[in-house]
Amino acid sequence: MRKLTILCLTLILQISVFAQQPKKPNSSQIYESIKKLNFLGSVLYVAAHPDDENTRLISYMANNLKARTAYLSITRGDGGQNLIGPEIRELLGVIRTQELLAARKIDGGEQMFTRANDFGYSKHPDETLAIWDKEKVLSDVVWAIRKFQPDVIINRFNHRTPGSTHGHHTSSAMLSIEAFDLVNDESIYPDQLKYVGTWQPKRLFFNTGWWFYGSRENFDKADKTGLLAINTGVFYPSFGLSNPEIAAMSRSQHKSQGFGSTGTRGKQLEYIEIIKGELPSDEENIFEGIDTSWNRVKDGKAIGTLLEKVQNSYDFTNPSASIPELTKAYAMIQKLNDSHWKTVKSQEIKNIIAASAG
Numbered sequence: 001m002r003k004l005t006i007l008c009l010t011l012i013l014q015i016s017v018f019a020q021q022p023k024k025p026n027s028s029q030i031y032e033s034i035k036k037l038n039f040l041g042s043v044l045y046v047a048a049h050p051d052d053e054n055t056r057l058i059s060y061m062a063n064n065l066k067a068r069t070a071y072l073s074i075t076r077g078d079g080g081q082n083l084i085g086p087e088i089r090e091l092l093g094v095i096r097t098q099e100l101l102a103a104r105k106i107d108g109g110e111q112m113f114t115r116a117n118d119f120g121y122s123k124h125p126d127e128t129l130a131i132w133d134k135e136k137v138l139s140d141v142v143w144a145i146r147k148f149q150p151d152v153i154i155n156r157f158n159h160r161t162p163g164s165t166h167g168h169h170t171s172s173a174m175l176s177i178e179a180f181d182l183v184n185d186e187s188i189y190p191d192q193l194k195y196v197g198t199w200q201p202k203r204l205f206f207n208t209g210w211w212f213y214g215s216r217e218n219f220d221k222a223d224k225t226g227l228l229a230i231n232t233g234v235f236y237p238s239f240g241l242s243n244p245e246i247a248a249m250s251r252s253q254h255k256s257q258g259f260g261s262t263g264t265r266g267k268q269l270e271y272i273e274i275i276k277g278e279l280p281s282d283e284e285n286i287f288e289g290i291d292t293s294w295n296r297v298k299d300g301k302a303i304g305t306l307l308e309k310v311q312n313s314y315d316f317t318n319p320s321a322s323i324p325e326l327t328k329a330y331a332m333i334q335k336l337n338d339s340h341w342k343t344v345k346s347q348e349i350k351n352i353i354a355a356s357a358g
Helices: 002-019 027-037 055-064 090-107 125-132 134-148 167-180 190-194 216-221 243-251 301-312 319-333 339-356
Strands: 042-047 068-073 110-113 152-155 203-208 227-231 269-276
Touching (some): 027 301, 027 319, 027 339, 042 055, 042 134, 055 090, 055 269, 068 134, 090 110, 090 243, 125 134, 134 167, 152 167, 152 269, 167 203, 167 269, 301 319, 319 339
Parallel strands (some): 042 152, 152 203
Antiparallel strands (some): 227 269
């Protein structure tokens, strides 16, 4: 009996240890992370609730452009329905928060929130902003932008159509538009400046599409002068997946809302309309005119040169061969005065070194 008990305990411990092993990236995934080290650009996607985000665009920005990408969800979705359990209100907000975090682990984005409460359906942004206490939530949006320092902001919803859709949706866009013009003003929420600096994004877009025009026919006829058409249907050989397939897996994490799809392959266009800043002439480059190399950071050029060498000489059969040069690059990053990119890239390169070591 004693031997049987010991055997059972041993098996349980082995299973437990095995279950806790972290997922290790393969050599191709490590290589993609190294490529991202040499891109210094950021995109912030803004909407109202969990599941409002466009995972195709988030995945495209993070995995194809290699941009640091985040989704700012104004609420945590407390006011939605729950298709997987009895939890509602705040407990549902906890579930939907975890669903968002799980989605970002798949599509490569980061996740941010404000203090706004999802109190249920609202007919007008005036009602929404009154209940939320606009000034407090606006300060959260300003904080998020100052902290994340996006070069580009993309709104999911239209700020120009109050009363035509969910008040939370319109409010999220209105807050983003207002914050765009405030974040570089030292007199706005000066208490934040103890922890973050001012910042000025270069562009703000509205992620439009046929749904906002009422029908595909109306959208096809519409003037698209101020729009960029982005093909998010790209395929990633390193992952063995298309961008829409990754996006579908990400979106399928919203289980409490019954979301999910199998994903597709082939061309898929996403449209973004310029709201603030200049429209890029190159539809494939929303960062046009923005330096996304290490040259944007003082004393960063040598780091970029070294990391480019690491990328070009990467050995897919032996990722650990890159560790000496990566360690050297890490030491160089520690000497930078730019605290923002120093923090971001230090964490990225530490993760790559750990993954390369096996």
